[in-house]
Amino acid sequence: MQQFDTNPKQDLLQAIRLLDEAVARDPQFVLAYCLLGQVHLDLYFTGYDHTPARRELANAAIQTAARLQPEAGSVHLELARYAYNVFLDYDRARAELELARSTLPNNAEIYLLSAALDRRQARWTESIRNWERAVELDPRNVQPAPERGLKLSRSASLRRGGPAV
Structure with missing residues (x-):
């Protein structure tokens, strides 16, 4: 190998x-x-x-x-x-x-890329849903974890009327 x-x-x-x-x-x-x-x-x-x-x-x-x-x-x-x-x-x-x-x-990569597209277009709810589905399909993949935190913080900031961090 x-x-x-x-x-x-x-x-x-x-x-x-x-x-x-x-x-x-x-x-x-x-x-x-x-x-x-x-x-x-x-x-x-x-x-x-x-x-x-x-x-x-x-x-x-x-x-x-x-x-x-x-x-x-x-x-x-x-x-x-x-x-x-x-x-x-x-x-x-x-x-x-x-x-x-x-x-x-059930391909996690499709959901990861969908989440990235959603994030680029400020579709926070859809982005989070797609990241969560990617994690559900591929729980050992560590790539989505930091992105999910970033999206959640942006989403929360927007709901409070603040800027997208």
Whole structure:
């Protein structure tokens, strides 16, 4: 088993190398293309490599997955993530998430991204509900915990008539 470093950027680059190997061995491996797109997006969105070239690598991987299996929920999830992270196109991201949800109704990642979209659009109640559903579906995932606290504090501040903290 391959061990990852403690450097997040290096971990992402190592994941890309492994996923590139996977799709070289099996060019029909749709989930690997989806994950490859996601990892490229992570490098792009986090600022480790916020370049047009990195963005295009993400797009190419996702588009390959879409050509191989256009109706796959995982493909629509990555198309949603791309619309959200690259273009801040919340409407397109929501439409893709609904398509993903139709085949992956209990996928926590769909609820996490839905919650992030809701947060961006100040839909606090919906955001909290989606984060809670994500935690319910994937209780060992620690990612939602800090976000939930942030959303709850913003929601409470707004209810009191204060600013969204």
